[in-house]
Amino acid sequence: MNLYEKARGLIPGGVNSPVRAFRSVDMDPVFIRSAKGPYLYDVNGNRYIDYIDSWGPMILGHGREDLIEKAKGYLEEGLTFGLPSDIEVEMAELVTKATGTQMVRMVNSGTEATMSAIRLARGYTGREKLIKFEGCYHGHSDSLLVKSGSGTLTFNAPTSAGVPMDTIKHTLVCEYNNMDSVREVLREFPGQIACVILEPIAGNMGVVPPDIHFLTELRELTREEGILLIFDEVITGFRIGYGSVSKDWNMEADLYCFGKIIGGGLPVGAFAGPREIMNHLSPVGDVYQAGTLSGNPLAMKMGRDVLTILRDNPQIYQKMEDLAERLDRGLTAKLEETKTPGVVKRYRSMLSLFFGEFEDIRSYEDVKGADTQMYARYFKEMLAQGILLAPAQFEGIFLSDAHNEELIDYTIEAAGKAMLAMRK
Numbered sequence: 241m242n243l244y245e246k247a248r249g250l251i252p253g254g255v256n257s258p259v260r261a262f263r264s265v266d267m268d269p270v271f272i273r274s275a276k277g278p279y280l281y282d283v284n285g286n287r288y289i290d291y292i293d294s295w296g297p298m299i300l301g302h303g304r305e306d307l308i309e310k311a312k313g314y315l316e317e318g319l320t321f322g323l324p325s326d327i328e329v330e331m332a333e334l335v336t337k338a339t340g341t342q343m344v345r346m347v348n349s350g351t352e353a354t355m356s357a358i359r360l361a362r363g364y365t366g367r368e369k370l371i372k373f374e375g376c377y378h379g380h381s382d383s384l385l386v387k388s389g390s391g392t393l394t395f396n397a398p399t400s401a402g403v404p405m406d407t408i409k410h411t412l413v414c415e416y417n418n419m420d421s422v423r424e425v426l427r428e429f430p431g432q433i434a435c436v437i438l439e440p441i442a443g444n445m446g447v448v449p450p451d452i453h454f455l456t457e458l459r460e461l462t463r464e465e466g467i468l469l470i471f472d473e474v475i476t477g478f479r480i481g482y483g484s485v486s487k488d489w490n491m492e493a494d495l496y497c498f499g500k501i502i503g504g505g506l507p508v509g510a511f512a513g514p515r516e517i518m519n520h521l522s523p524v525g526d527v528y529q530a531g532t533l534s535g536n537p538l539a540m541k542m543g544r545d546v547l548t549i550l551r552d553n554p555q556i557y558q559k560m561e562d563l564a565e566r567l568d569r570g571l572t573a574k575l576e577e578t579k580t581p582g583v584v585k586r587y588r589s590m591l592s593l594f595f596g597e598f599e600d601i602r603s604y605e606d607v608k609g610a611d612t613q614m615y616a617r618y619f620k621e622m623l624a625q626g627i628l629l630a631p632a633q634f635e636g637i638f639l640s641d642a643h644n645e646e647l648i649d650y651t652i653e654a655a656g657k658a659m660l661a662m663r664k
């Protein structure tokens with residue numbers, strides 16, 4: 241019995257998170273045994289260039305020797321105490337300073353971060369409704385597993401079985417980059433909306449950059465209406481630059497959610513904001529939130545070390561952006577050369593290659609037109625050339641400090657070959 245077969249008997253679908261099952265690319269998953277630098281090694285000893293980066297956390301590449309050495313020491317100091325520790329204070333200072341916030345609460349995943357930030361927004365405003373945008377992903381808590389229904393604003397549908405209609409009745413779904421859709425909802429529910437949550441750069445429908453006017457108008461309008469603006473920066477935080485991407489636009493959200501990178505590869509999430517709001521959390525305030533392993537010392541120390549390296553080496557961001565631009569130009573050229581329909585969307589170091597014919601890509605409505613079968617063929621051709629892309633069209637390409645121009649150029653050449661081979 242092969243590993244996948246065995247896994248499927250023991251774990252639903254053989255995986256602990258659905259995208260890993262490779263269903264979108266119509267093949268069996270690759271099981272990884274180890275990783276080093278920019279490479280993943282599967283259980284059969286094959287080596288792949290990793291463009292998944294564990295979906296973001298491995299921004300410095302896998303298995304940096306200095307971090308491994310430090311981690312060994314951390315193991316000696318203790319794994320978890322269930323009591324406050326000094327590293328939590330140090331990490332809180334690091335994160336708040338980097339993000340221009342005053343307070344932060346640590347949790348164990350991005351899902352927890354957004355779920356808790358929304359509870360806080362509701363508790364703080366005394367309002368119940370929230371706005372999210374179609375195609376933005378904020379983890380798998382009940383009230384966020386929603387898509388817009390046909391027709392009316394109030395008729396949304398859960399995207400998962402097991403989510404009661406009553407749980408999502410306060411979730412309003414708008415179109416990304418479309419302020420009219422937000423204004424319409426605000427008119428319909430005056431004074432009832434607690435928060436608007438979004439990925440400031442959408443990364444979970446493939447990379448869809450925001451229209452700056454959309455963001456600034458959204459900021460103004462939410463401020464006027466007393467609605468909290470929540471930036472879900474579980475991907476963008478510490479990836480576009482050190483801290484929040486909102487610096488790029490000279491903008492401030494009310495609450496920020498982080499995850500992925502800030503745990504340095506261990507399970508961490510966080511949400512942050514001003515004292516005035518954050519002090520509504522228990523034990524000071526009346527919004528309950530807790531976690532046995534929250535602020536886990538090992539995770540805090542690994543996160544602290546990764547963030548410190550990023551803070552002290554800003555050239556890493558420039559390097560990733562340069563590599564992304566190189567990849568963008570190279571892939572775009574290969575699309576043209578091979579007459580393959582597709583487009584690259586990029587914001588600094590975040591990018592996606594969408595297959596299909598597009599006028600523009602601004603929202604979920606637009607990305608829905610992507611040719612997922614073409615992506616599946618492309619993915620397989622790339623895999624055969626030792627390149628592991630995200631096993632789904634609607635994901636980004638994740639770069640790390642361990643990537644370099646040589647790997648990018650190899651990837652571009654491989655993409656050209658893949659595009660030719662896909663026609664057959």
Ligand SMILES: *Cc1c(COP(=O)(O)O)cnc(C)c1O
Pocket residue numbers: 348349350351352354377378379380439443444472473474475499500509
């Ligand atoms: C990954 C992700 C989440 C969920 O984080 P988990 O750690 O998987 O729970 C939330 N928001 C965004 C934008 C993400 O990319």
